Amino acid sequence: MPLSALTGTKLRDLRLAQGLKQADAAQRAGISASYLNLIEHNRRKVTPEVLERLADALAIDRAALADGGNAALIEDLRAVAARGAAQAELSRADLARAEVARVEDFVDRFPGWARLLVALETRTLSLERAVEALNDRMTHDPHLSASLHELLSSLSAVRATAAILAETPDLEPEWAARFHHNLHQDSERLAAGAEALVGFLDAGRGIEEQGIATPQEEVEDWLRSRGWAISDTELATGLGAEIAQLASAVARSLAADLVARGRADAQAMPEDAFSTALASLGPDPMALAEFFGISPLAVMRRLAGVADLQAGLVTCDASGTMTFRKPAAGFPLPRFGSACPLWPLYAALGRPMQAVEARVQMAGQGDRRHRVIAWAETRHPHGLRGPELREASMLILPDDGSGPIRPVGSSCRVCVQVDCPARREPSILFEGVR
Amino acid sequence: MAAHVLLIEDEPNIAEAIRFLLSRDGLRVSYAAEGAAALVLLRQDPPDLVILDHMLPGMSGLEVLTALRADPGSRDLPVMMLTARGRDREMAEQAGADRFMTKPFSNAEILAEVRAMLAQAGRAR
Numbered sequence: 068m069p070l071s072a073l074t075g076t077k078l079r080d081l082r083l084a085q086g087l088k089q090a091d092a093a094q095r096a097g098i099s100a101s102y103l104n105l106i107e108h109n110r111r112k113v114t115p116e117v118l119e120r121l122a123d124a125l126a127i128d129r130a131a132l133a134d135g136g137n138a139a140l141i142e143d144l145r146a147v148a149a150r151g152a153a154q155a156e157l158s159r160a161d162l163a164r165a166e167v168a169r170v171e172d173f174v175d176r177f178p179g180w181a182r183l184l185v186a187l188e189t190r191t192l193s194l195e196r197a198v199e200a201l202n203d204r205m206t207h208d209p210h211l212s213a214s215l216h217e218l219l220s221s222l223s224a225v226r227a228t229a230a231i232l233a234e235t236p237d238l239e240p241e242w243a244a245r246f247h248h249n250l251h252q253d254s255e256r257l258a259a260g261a262e263a264l265v266g267f268l269d270a271g272r273g274i275e276e277q278g279i280a281t282p283q284e285e286v287e288d289w290l291r292s293r294g295w296a297i298s299d300t301e302l303a304t305g306l307g308a309e310i311a312q313l314a315s316a317v318a319r320s321l322a323a324d325l326v327a328r329g330r331a332d333a334q335a336m337p338e339d340a341f342s343t344a345l346a347s348l349g350p351d352p353m354a355l356a357e358f359f360g361i362s363p364l365a366v367m368r369r370l371a372g373v374a375d376l377q378a379g380l381v382t383c384d385a386s387g388t389m390t391f392r393k394p395a396a397g398f399p400l401p402r403f404g405s406a407c408p409l410w411p412l413y414a415a416l417g418r419p420m421q422a423v424e425a426r427v428q429m430a431g432q433g434d435r436r437h438r439v440i441a442w443a444e445t446r447h448p449h450g451l452r453g454p455e456l457r458e459a460s461m462l463i464l465p466d467d468g469s470g471p472i473r474p475v476g477s478s479c480r481v482c483v484q485v486d487c488p489a490r491r492e493p494s495i496l497f498e499g500v501r
Numbered sequence: 502m503a504a505h506v507l508l509i510e511d512e513p514n515i516a517e518a519i520r521f522l523l524s525r526d527g528l529r530v531s532y533a534a535e536g537a538a539a540l541v542l543l544r545q546d547p548p549d550l551v552i553l554d555h556m557l558p559g560m561s562g563l564e565v566l567t568a569l570r571a572d573p574g575s576r577d578l579p580v581m582m583l584t585a586r587g588r589d590r591e592m593a594e595q596a597g598a599d600r601f602m603t604k605p606f607s608n609a610e611i612l613a614e615v616r617a618m619l620a621q622a623g624r625a626r
Contacts, residue, residue: 227606
């Protein structure tokens with residue numbers, strides 16, 4: 068069981084809620100009152116055995132003392148702190164002031180504030196992206212730049228010509244006529260240019276269209292809202308109406324590709340046949356791939372859609388960029404930046420057509436374990452002499468089996484793994500974690 | 502002899518206004534609407550000052566400037582650039598422009614700048 072810094076505080080709260088005296092609770096648990104006092108004030112780490120006795124003494128569920136409930140929120144807050152630190156280039160001393168080490172305490176005491184903080188951070192990120200998108204548009208949009216140039220050119224001509232007409236004493240009539248003609252011409256051009264510009268800016272492109280959420284995130288949000296499941300019947304319909312609701316054209320295209328792929332997977336492995344095979348073979352992508360005569364990547368996608376398995380799935384391309392993310396409980400996937408290089412996903416990426424299986428434990432997620440299976444394939448969509456593409460997927464299954472455990476993380480900055488040989492940058496979470 | 506200004510500007514009405522303005526001020530103005538023709542003119546009838554638009558069809562203002570600076574005959578020729586945007590200005594500065602006028606400029610500004618540049622080059626009227 069993960070023993071957070073807060074276990075003591077919780078114990079104290081639970082004891083007080085029952086109106087039990089410290090000495091009585093200690094006696095029931097068979098420990099000294101002063102030891103319990105230290106535990107309750109989070110000054111002593113409590114061993115699992117003692118905790119069990121204390122839980123029994125208070126007649127509470129041991130799980131109630133664990134901090135699993137807010138794990139996602141805690142992870143998000145750590146990410147907020149990591150980003151904040153990176154943005155402001157805070158020194159370690161400043162970070163200590165951000166009290167990252169007490170994040171669990173914070174979440175436990177002020178869950179509402181914690182959620183608000185995460186929501187605000189998400190909003191900040193969206194707005195930053197929108198500003199970037201708008202900035203890009205202002206700077207690089209060829210139409211806008213041409214419109215503005217046209218406006219400035221005609222305006223320059225108008226200004227120069229009008230000034231000559233107004234300021235030149237004794238202007239010859241031929242010149243005056245000529246400049247009046249030019250002025251008329253340029254003011255027409257100016258009007259047309261202004262109209263075109265207003266039309267362009269008014270085109271009613273929504274803010275989403277301008278890139279507030281990345282298309283990938285939009286698709287993930289959509290899938291999350293569906294519980295990450297699309298039935299074969301739904302796949303067959305193509306889900307056109309739902310996809311049309313997505314804000315950006317890129318997201319709609321990504322979603323349509325995803326559904327098309329899902330439909331092909333469903334045709335090769337229909338629901339009934341798949342659940343029968345799954346029941347007899349287990350969630351073994353290699354065995355199922357063999358059984359259906361299909362790529363293990365397709366099997367993994369299919370497995371990720373089986374609700375009972377609670378499986379997560381990440382897919383990346385040859386650059387290691389994640390192209391699909393379905394998180395699993397206790398296995399947070401970084402939303403931004405690079406993931407943990409120790410993920411078997413990357414081992415598989417370097418060794419296509421060789422299955423990599425590992426029992427892993429995500430740092431900072433207590434003793435929760437996962438069994439991950441990774442597989443990569445190469446493709447040559449343009450034939451022999453075209454570029455080689457790679458795709459790797461890692462299926463993340465909850466695991467309670469035994470065997471050697473490999474520690475992995477989510478992303479370096481929010482990872483608590485000490486002495487990690489693969490660390491790229493220091494963690495913000497603890498002093499001394501290198 | 503009157504100082505000689507070469508104006509390279511593709512907008513005919515802007516060119517006409519500037520030509521009028523400078524001629525009235527006693528300068529000799531020759532004019533080209535695009536870069537290649539301007540470079541020919543530059544060699545045939547070397548000016549004392551060049552006014553160069555940034556956005557030209559075909560050869561861009563920057564390309565003209567680069568070509569002009571690469572030629573020993575015009576390496577030190579004073580060049581005023583007519584620009585629209587800040588970023589253009591940075592690039593023009595690196596390419597060797599001496600002064601800038603941002604569109605829409607005022608006639609008085611242009612005149613004052615041209616006089617100052619000619620004076621600096623020892624071509625005061």
